[in-house]
Structures are given as C-alpha cells and as structure tokens.
Amino acid sequence: MSVVAVQLGQCGNQIGQQLFSVINSDSNGANRKTYKECSDERFFYENSKGDLVARSVLFDMEPKVISQAITKASKSGKWKYGETAHFCQKQGSGNNWANGFSVHGPRHEEVMTDLVRREVERCDRLAGILPMMSVAGGTGSGMGTYVTQCIRDMYPNSFIFNHLTWPYCTGEVIVQNYNSVLTLSHLYQLSDAILVHENDTVHKICAQLMNIKHISISDVNKVIAHQLGSVLQPAFTEHSLSSYSRDPIGELLCSLVCHPEFKLLSLCNIPQMCSSSLAYSAFKWPGLLKHLRQMLIANAKMEEGIDWKVCVPSVDKSAGEMARNKRHVGFNTSLANLLILRGKDVSTADTGAFKDSGMYAPWLPAGGTFSAWNTSVPFNGYEKSATIVSNSQSLLRPLDNIVKKAWNMFASRAYIHQYTKFGVSEEDFLDCFTTLEQIISSYTHP
Amino acid sequence: MTQSIVVQVGQCGNQVGCRFWDLALREHAHVNKKGIYDEALSSFFRNVDPRNGGGGPDITGGRITSLKARAVLVDMEEGVVNEILQGPLREVFDSTQLITDVSGSGNNWAVGYQTYGSAYREQIVDTVRRAAEHCDCLQCFFLIHSMGGGTGSGLGTRVLNLLEEEYPEVCRIVTSIYPSAQDDVITSPYNSVLAMRELTEHADCVLPVENQSLVDIVKKIQHMVHSGKMGSVIKKDTTITSGQGCVSGTEKPFDAMNNIVANLLLNITSSARFEGSLNMDLNEIGMNLVPFPRLHYLVSSLTPLYTLADVNVPSRRLDQMFTDAFSKEHQLIQADPKHSLYLACALMVRGNVQVSDLRRNIERLRPTLPFVSWNKEGWKTGLCSVPPVGHTHSLLALANNTCVKPTFVELKERFVRLYRRKAHLHHYLHVEGIEQACFSDALSSLTSLIEEYEQLDATKGRLIPDAPRLNIAL
Amino acid sequence: MRHAKSVKVKEVITALCKLLSALGIDSVPSAESFRRAKFNQADVTEELWKFLHSILMKVCVMECTYQDSAQSNLDSQSLFVRSALWHCGYGAEWVLEPKAGSLRVCVGSRDLLLAFGWILSSGNPLEFLLEEKAQQLERLSRSALDHMHLLGDGDSQVDVSGTGEGGSKPINGEMQLRTLQWQYGKLKLHWRRLLAAQEERSRLTHRILSSPAPLPETSSTDSSHKTCSTALHKELEQIQSLNATLEAYLNWKSLEPLFWSWMDSVIDNDVSRLDEDAVADVSQRDQGIKRSCSHAEKSREAVKQLNEMVQLLEAELRLGQTQQPDHSLSTQGRHQAQHLTSDRERTEVERRVTTRLQGLRLTNGRYPLPSRAYIPCLQDSQPAYSAHKPQKVESGQVRLTGKLQALDVLRDLKEREALLQWKLELLRQTQREELQDHASTLEGLVLIPPLKR
16 A cells, blocks of 8 residues: 655755655654554565665756755655656746646656656555645646646546645746646546645744744745655554554545545644653643544634634534524634644544534535544644645635736736747636636635 | 747847856856756756767766857857957857957947848748757746847847747846947947837846946945955955856956856856756746736845855845845846835745745845735745855845836936937938837837836725625525 | 368367356356257257356346255256246247256257357357346455445435535535535545546565566554455465456457357258258248247337337436526536435436436446456446346346347437537527627626636
C-alpha cells in the first residue's frame, strides 16, 4: 500500500521535498517500529543498495529547483530521490497556464507518464497518487493539470488526491487568478479531492504561532509539509483498529468527498508552535479538541484570534430550517470532517463534540459525516497533536475572491492574448468561470 | 539553464553593451570564485578552447578556459567597435561577431533601416544564427540601441524585425535609449517616431531609458560623492561607478551613465542566472507585465543607486530601497509613476531579502500607488539570492505605467513640429523604399498608442464597480 | 483420414468430459460411452441417465429441495430428468408422451445423448456453471482476505436507503437528491478501494507463482503472518483450480465445432432409425411439439407483459428526467417520494420490480463484482442461464425460443430508447438555441449552460 507523489513546478517540488523530509524524520523517532515500517512502505522503497528512496517523481520545466530538491534529499543521508525519477527542461512556462497545459504538457507527455507509470508499478498496492503543485505559476498549474489529466486517463479507478498551494492574495504572479481559475476548474473534473493550503494563512501561522521574524518561502513550506504529514502518516482508522490502515487515501476520500460537487478540503491543526517553546508546553486532549472544534466552526486556521462567539446552531427537529436560518454569521458549515489525533493518551480523547449534527449540512446521512483516526505515536516532536481535514465552507471566501478578481480582469480582456497565443480561448475561460461559479454556489448553499 | 544573446547596435548600443559585458564578467568572477564554467555563466558566455579562437566547439563543464560573449555587435562606423577590440574586453569577442561599415548612417533612420538593413541582412542573419547555434536553449534576445541616431534606431529596429522573422518563439527585450529634448541631432524626432512604430509592433518588451534621467542620476551620485564628509572615497568594487575595465582604461564621460543601463540588464537577468527562492524567468516578465500586446513599455528603476557609490553614506534600510524605487528621481525615464496609473508592477529583488520583507513593503506601498481597477493586486515578485557585487541587496522595479505617455507625447510634438514644415524630409524620401506614408503611419501608430494609455489613465481615481458575476440558476 | 477424424472426435469429447468434471458434474461418462451412445448401445444407458441427472441437478436449481433419498433410485432419477427436460421445453417424444412402462426401458442411450446435446445447445449451461464456480472461489478468497486484514474495511454496509435517521429531518427533494448522490459517491469510492485491494492481491499471487525459489522465510514470528500464509496458500490452491477449469473451458471452446459436427452425425443416425419407424408416429410427434409450443406461448405472454412494464418504467423515468435533467440518478427516488407515500407500498413495488428484473436478468451478475481479475468475461450480451430455471415459472418462465424473442424485444426497446434520447437531445438543442437567441437580444445577460457532470 503506497502513495506516489508527483511534484510539479517550483512550489510542488519544494513542498514535496519538505514533506518527505518531515515524514522521514518523524518515522525515525524513538519507539515506533511498526509505525516506521508502515510509513516507509507508504512513501519509500528500498533500492538494490538498501537506500530509502522516495516514491515520487519530480517534474519541472526548469532545472534549478529540482536539482536543489535532489541535493537536499541526498544530503540528509536518510533518504533520496530515485536517480531517474525526475524530468526537467531548460525553460520555464513563464507563469502561463496555457503554455504549461497546451505546449509543455503534451510535448513531454510520454516521458512524464512513463515515469509515473514506473513508480506506480513499483507499488504492490497503489493507495493513491498525490500530485502537488501551486495554482499560481505556469508549470505547476498548467503542466500539473495536464499531467493530472494523463494520470486520470491511465488510472481511471485509482485515487487522485491533489494538493494545491494557493498563492498569496497579492504579489506572487500577476496572472495568478487566471491560472487558478483554469487549474481549479479542470482539476475539479479530474481529481477525487483537492486539498488546499493558502499561502496567506500559512504565512500568518509562521508569523504568529511560530514566531519567525523573517519568514522565508522555506518556512512556509515547512508548515505545509508538517500539516500534510500529520494527515498522511500511519494511523488507526475506524475500520482498521488493530493495525495501521492500509488504505489511507481511500478511507480519507470515503469519509470526506463522496459528492462530486464538494471536493475542496482544508486543513487545520493544533498545536503549532516554534520548537523552543514546545519544550515548555503541556497540553491536554480536552483543551486541544475544544480549541480545534472552535477553529473549525468559526473557520479560523489558527488558535489565535478565534471567534469564540460563533456557536453551532441548535437543530430544532420541529423547525429545523428556521433554526438554521438564524445561524451565527461566522459559522462554517461542514459537509464532513476527519479528525486525526496523534500522541500520548490518545484513547482518552473524547471526540463526541465533533459529531454534533448541527455542524453539518442537513442533507447528509446521519453518522456519515465524521470520522476519527488516531495513533499513540506522537507526530514530529509534538507530544500531542490534532489535525482536522474538513470538507466545509472554509475555502468559499478565498475561492470567491479568486474568481472575482479573475472575472474583473477578464471583463477588460487583459492578458487574454497571452493565453489565446497558446490555444486557450475566451470560450474556454468562460467555461472555467462557469464551473467555478457552480462550485461557489454549491458551497454557498450546502 | 537558458541562454540569451545580446545584440548591440550603433554607437550608443555598443557603448552600453561594452559596459554590460564588463560588469557581467565581474559579477560572475565575484560569485564564481573557483573559476568553473557553470550554468550561470553559460547564460551569457560560451567557454571555448582559446587555441581555436571563437570558432571552436563549446567546452561544457570544467574550468573556464576562454569566455566568449553571446553577442552580436553591429555598427555602421568603425570607431566604437575598434575601440572595444583594442580594449581589455577584446578577448570576449572575435571578429566573426562583428558587423561594421565605414560610412555611418548620417543620423538617418531610413539609411539604417533600408539601405544598410537590406545590404547587411544576410550577414546579420548569419551572425545571429551562429550565435544561436551555440545556445542550448535560447530564451531571449536583448537588443540595445538608441532612438535618436541613424544606425541605432534604423538598423536597430530592422534587426528587431529580422529577429522576429527568424525566431518568432524567442522573447525580444529591447533597451532603447531615448534622446534628450535638447538633442544635438536635429532629425532625432523623426528617427525616434519611425523607430517607435517598429518597437510597438515587433518587440515583446521595451525598456525605455531617457538620457536626461541618466544625466540626473549621475549628477546626484557625484553630488553625494563630493559632499561626503570624508571626500570622494569611491568603493572600488561597486558596480555602478567603477571605471575599471572600460575601453580606454580611463573613465569616460558616458561610462557612468552607461553603467546604469548595464546594471538594469544585469538585474533583469539575475533571477534567470542565479538561484533564488522565488525564481523569475525572463519569459515571466512579458507574461505578467503586458496586459495588452502593444502596451509593452516598462518603466524601470534601480535602487539603491547613489548610496552604492560611497562608503560614507550609511547603508539605507531595506524599506528605503523599496520606497525609492517608486520615487520620481529613481526612474530611468522622466516620469512620475506615483501620479499615473499602474497596469502592473514587478519587483526583482536580489540579495538577502525574505518573502516577509517583500510582503511588508508591498502592503506598505500599495495604498500610495494607483493601480488599474482590474489589477489592484498586480504585483509580480522575484527573489534572487545572489546580490550585485558590493551590495547586500538591490531592487529593480519594472512598471507598466501610463507615465510613459508624457514622454511619447513630447516626442510626438517634436516630430509634428518638424513634419509640419516637411523639414529634412527629402533626406528620407531619397532613400529607396521610403515614402511619405511611412511617416504618417508611424505618426498614427504613436498617436493610437498614446490614446490607449490615455484611455486607461482616464479610469484613474474613478470608482469602478466589479464586473457583474455570472449567475448560476439554482 | 477417417482414423484421424475419429481420434479427433475422441479428443473433443475427452475435452468436454474434462471440463464437465472440472465444473463439478458427477458421473461424467467416458468418451467411449459417448461413442457407444451414438450407436444406441444399451449398456451405456444407465450411465447416461446418471449423467443427465447430475447435470440437470446442477443447472436447474430447484426451488423445493429434492428428496435425497430418491437419488439412489434410478427410476426416480430418470423421472426427474424427464420432468426437468419437459420444463426446459425439450420436445422429444419420450419426454412429452412417455410410453407405458419404465422410462429406462423404452428410452435408448442415443435419445439421452441427443437430450444432452439439447441441454448443451440451449442456453449456456457451461458458462453458467463456470460463473458459479468462479464466484464460489471469489467468496472463499474474500473471506480469506478479510481474515488477512488486507481490506481493513468493514463499512461496506452503507445506508443505501438514504433516509437513515434523516426520516425525522425535514428533507425536501433537492436534499434527498444530494443525499443519494453522496451515498452513491461513497459506494463508488468503496468499489474503487476494493478494486485496488484486488489488484494488490493479484500482484502478490503473481509474485508467489512466478518466484522460482521457495519464498524466503519471513523473519517475523507473528501469528498473523502465519495465518496469512496459510490463507494465501488456500487461496493459491483455489486460484489454481480455477485456472484448471478455465483452461479446460478454453480447450473445449476451441474444439466445440467438432463436437457439434459429431452431434450431427448422431442425429443422422437417429433420423435413419426414424425412417425405419412407422410414419404414423409423426403426427403424434407434431402434436407433442404443438403442446410444447403452447408452453412457449405462455412465456411469450410473460415477456410481453414484462416489456409493457419496462416501457412503462422507461416512460416514467423519462418523465422524471425531463423534470430533473441533470440528476437522472435521483429520478426514481424522487418519483417515489412524490407518488408513494406509504413505505410499505414502496417496498412492495420495489420488491416486485426486483423480482421481475431478476427474472429477466437484465443486469450482469448477482453479486457486485468486486474484481474482474479472476472472473472471465462471460459473454455480457447474453442473459445468464438461469433464465430458464424451473423456479421462475410463475414469474414468467422463459424458454429458449421465448428468450430469443425477449432479447429481440429488448434490443428493440434499446433502439427505441436511443431514438427517443436522440430526439430529446435534439429538442434540448433547439430549446437551447432558442434560449440563446432570446438571451442575445437581452442586454447584459449571459446564458450559462448547466454544468456537465
């Protein structure tokens, strides 16, 4: 049972490298033999020399980032990337989604799909494919979308779980909103679930929780990798109580994204702090879970500055609709949640508060909305930690912002010539906008 | 790694180019202490066996043996090119890269464009092709020329056409030196406007530089140097003012000005050459900064400027660097971007600067800068970890801003003043293939360009509501 | 030449015998017995009775349990064979109008051989048995798999009814639709998970099978590993046996034409006997055939009834579709919610529809196929053999002739459905164009087509 990562573009390659390094160092902690075995099988394989090799392929259109990632991995001395598991060209996609999707993707389809296939065939059982990319640039977003499409064609029944990094609201790439709209609308049809990290949110976590003065891209990536790792590392699930789950991606998807209109997942975790203060902190499960639940329902990605006034609307059985109409403004309605608890005394944690049916959309089948995984193995240096993967309204606002800005730009037809140059027409744009408006509408009225 | 070719045309173009090659060599020498021919070096230089001259095959990897510039030098008189060939830079060029004539273009765009353009067409195409064949992955042509003279504007824009014809996929970034209003060449308005039409239609990006702005900046640097308490102690290895390596061995009047333009080119390519946490490739410039194909004139500013020159000036805080980049004094054309409309803006930062510094400064400056309604957050950023020689950090701001309009308007007025009287027109019409229609076409091209900027500028300050969104019927 | 041919025939019949025993048929006669039966030798009659009994027992699963005690009795066996053949619509004289006296006396071995040929040629008994066998293995290996925790999953029992406790919630049509979609999505995800598990299994077995050396001893002394290996071993055996069966089947399939040409020669022999017999018998025989036809008439009627029902259902389905063009999945549920208020009524209808559909075996396979890895593709287009099982008499027993018709009718219906769909699409298209025309005349209105799902 293994996961194959596909690292795409600058962002995908940086985060991917960081993720493998987090996973590896976490698995090498003390007293976790079976945990390590399971994690190693999930993310690594052993080559003939006995080295641990990441189950990952690296794609980029320019060589700098990939060579950095490969060097960093082999410098760790613990693991490395496959010697031929990467593909890069000399010239980037120039932030142009259309260039990545219509030019670079098709041009290099064969070698890229070959690399993916080789990695997939190495697995006894493919748990899922994890393409990682940003939506802002050209290579990650455009070529990433194309590669995801190829993977879907190759493996129509395998799980594709996309990890996307949404750019800062401003300042990364000017056409980022166009690129995001094009990427998201395409991936929504291809992928089984889309897990999103927003750079702005993670940046705030770095500043306020991690106390980093000069935040670098690598700090942001470390937080993302930590959060991702806390989801992907081995855990006991409801259907696999005595051994680590053999099908983590499948179980995650089954509990979270059964409806084709609702595929966006967000993530929050607790606690998150700099290592120096971690040593002086003690946490209890009830406190952690109380905070995490409030973060979830008030749609806060950090424990700091949570709006404690937000509460779950009571479901009055006789007049359910009435009660829902009066719900608190800041309330974040969920469709499904998956809670992952890691660390000491995990069996004592009471997760009942997450089962409140008032937190969820009314049409969901009772009992199908909440799942919990756990393991007593502490994660990445945190004695206790809790992560929630949520299919909820929390990404509605940022998504709406992206579409709004892109639509404004589209209304004046700015930058469109850069896309038509590579065969993406105005009609294509309109289709994509329509898809996203549909998604927004679905999440607005869950 | 990609490669770029510099095509320098005319006297001014060659002088600027010469400074560029000097500074580029020194920058790489500073970063690359081991003398290994690396990827970064390969973007502008070939490594060849010196025994074969420039004709031999490239040596990839290993030690630097003999570096050859990826350049094509074109001038229709011999003076400047000969000087280069006798100076310290002679090693990086060989005769096959040069295209010269003896008689010059007589400050006549038509002679450069038509007469020489046709006569040297084959030779130019061949020379460029040779340079291109040495490239593994040719990404960009940098054309350096002036707008006022005959060779630079005429033959320069003709070369631009040829490049588009032969390499339509390769990005063309043009650095154009615009003449001052008090230019001593009387036909310079004709030459500039005729060249403008070619630039508008055939370039991907144009970085306009005005002579007057360069003069002002150099004056300011000198002022800082001389008013310094400790006198004029010039930091030796800073790039902007040092005369080391220049053609005649001693500093010449234009060298300081040309250094500024050369630095512009160095910084714009830095992210493509060196590592960084947020790469900004050359093809990202056009993609992010050019919302409409004709509006590709990018106003640039370099900071810090004169603080570089003198060790006595305390190193400015990082934030000052960002503030300065938007001030009128630091622009390379005579314009005030803050009081015009931004269509888009790119910040290319070098040195020890983090994302959080970038974010802080963008947030700080944003409220003071007017952006077009549909691109309120039109910022593109690049972080290159290698700073310029002698600095801890530097910033190049590229703005697509309607502030270029006054420069064009003034140019147009000067053109019209001459054209109304039909002054000197016969010199042009004399040249085969040139008709009066060329003049009226060039004028209307410029006029419509100005109008396009005008229309965008008019939206400034107006509250434009969001475009009504698509509705999904439930 | 002749010798070579007879050798070939022997080989063919041997292949068939091998396949039949692999499929679990008891008392399969030898090739020689077949040959002797061709010439109506009396010494093989008993053997063939037993054989026919055994095969008919397998193929026609009885609704009521057959008395075990009677099995030993050859007379009752032959009675069973006769009635089973009659049920299946075999129109031979001895089946329809048995002469007085013991069956075993008056029926020759050639008659029985011909009956066997009829069984073999009507329906697909071999394929049916093969499917049974494969699924049997499937069930077995699945239990083994569960034991190994490979699946790690026990929540396949999804609340498909969609209402669950939600009955108390005020759920409108839109919400119900979404619930259904959610449940459907969940089922699909489960299916894909099972598929992945299956792939892993086949990969592992392949590795075990193809490894030249005995597997290295697992270092772990974990008991679960041990059970794993025994479970795997068991599974391996099962797979090998299935492989053998499949091979036998393939072998038979390649030789089948020869068998039928041989069967022709048997018929020729029989016909030559008939020529010797009195001509008077013929009319009697015709009568018998007529009677069997009346039997077919009944089934034809049932098919007609079913067709009407299908048409009715399709019409309703289409009605629902036009009401809710994008959510075809939900139409049924929605329709029911509107028209059938009582739960009992609904379940009753559902039950009826299911039994009818089962009678038709419109869907392929009784179990949700968890994998295609081991189940050979059993001729999707053909309805399974059970269509003419005696148990289905009351719900529309369909004989060979009737079944062919049902197939035709189904095909017709499909064609008509496609035609109607096409017309519907055409109508939709024109509607859309009209709408677009309208929209284009209105300022500031953009028409967005509904999202494709």
